[in-house]
Amino acid sequence: MHLPSVKLFLEVAEAGSISKVATRRHTVQSHISRQISEFEAALGGALFRRTGRGVTLTPLGMRAAARLRGWLQETEQLQETLRAEAGQLWGEVRLGIVPSAAHPLMTHLFDWLQREHPGIRLNITEAQGTELDALLDGGAVDIAILFRFARPAGSDERLLSTAHSYLVSRPGDRLTLAPTLEFARLEGLQLVLPRRPSHWRDALDDAAHSHGFRLTAAAEADSLTVQKELVAHAPGLYSVIGPYSIDAELRQGRLQASRLINPDLVRHVVLALPKHGKLTQACRVVSDAIESLTQSWGQQLSPGLLSTAQQLGA
Incomplete structure (x- = not known):
């Protein structure tokens, strides 16, 4: 299995659109289509059915997606384990965020990773809460920062902040x-x-x-x-x-x-973890860093927000 091809196939499967993936990757649609066609040829059958609104998985595509998600996770975990044994921490962390978390939390997180773990690369998707839930459930993102109206009660969500x-x-x-x-x-x-x-x-x-x-x-x-x-x-x-x-x-x-x-x-800002599947070591490092940053800022998403909120009567 060619790792980038598997990642591309799963990304198109989650997006339901070749054009959306092309836009995300800053390339042309024909380039993505060609890679998908080559992957289909290697697997010996059509994985997608083209529709007027995008693409849907064929029965073969559904079976392939279900098995390849697990294979991809195990492969990435193995890579990280071997690199950790060599004294290095590497890996991509697919992080979904609501627009409110884009700055300065992401810029501080990126700066910290560059200093402490330069081998970890962030892949950030910005979307609204409903879409982020779907991306997390479908495995398109590893962890997500989103809003909840109720305080998190389960182990798969951690409270970061409370917003009026x-x-x-x-x-x-x-x-x-x-x-x-x-x-x-x-x-x-x-x-x-x-x-x-x-x-x-x-x-x-x-x-x-x-x-x-x-x-x-x-x-x-x-x-x-x-x-x-x-x-x-x-x-x-x-x-x-x-x-x-x-x-x-x-x-x-x-x-x-x-x-x-x-x-x-009141809305609660939570760090949501996948309900199924284990976090990679890189994901654990990123999730812990997000919690540490918000705690150091007084459980806020910005280092200076506490004083501003107090001035507004929060």
Whole structure:
């Protein structure tokens, strides 16, 4: 078995799209298609069925994917064991993160790995919570940082931080001058909301419903960057965002925020581990480093966020 070919096959199987994988790898679709065709020829049968929306696994592809996932994990663990015995720690760690964790947590993690374990390479996928759950369950990522509405109770999730929710506006807005704001004050406001389907959108809608009103969506956007830019440039436009996503803008004076209460919409940032299968040594090192970094920052995703949150009334 050619290790890169197996990894590519499993990546396409999880993505359900050759074009998506080509985009991730910064190459052309024909290059990925050619490699998949060669892998199919080596295995003696079609692994994918081409559809109008992408690709799906054939019965042979399903059997191959199920067996090759285990083979790949065992092979990578063996490689790491042999390298560790030689005094080196090597390996790729596929880490899925929500956009809020992209910076500065990832930059600090990368710097630490470069100093302490330069043989470990990060492969970072940024996605929303629902997609990250699917990637983790399917084996496309090894570990993931995501939001939960309930505190983790099982051994497969570790609590990193707890995040309150804030009504965000451009600077000078009267409504967000106070440290806290009743959720009921959102009635009638022009909001930039996440697109459905979204667990966060559902939670916001449910909170509004409990107060007897519906949220007014002036615009919908998945991207937190788009949400923040729209709010920063439009008077009277608001969004509901967690503290990790607005820390830099608050420091720069580009945004203003007030913590929402009654209800206090709290989300827990967790480090999710695979429910099945063992972590490689490289994955254990990365997961331990993530926990250590957040603990050293007062259980936050940013080293300076604690003081900012205190100023906002958290």
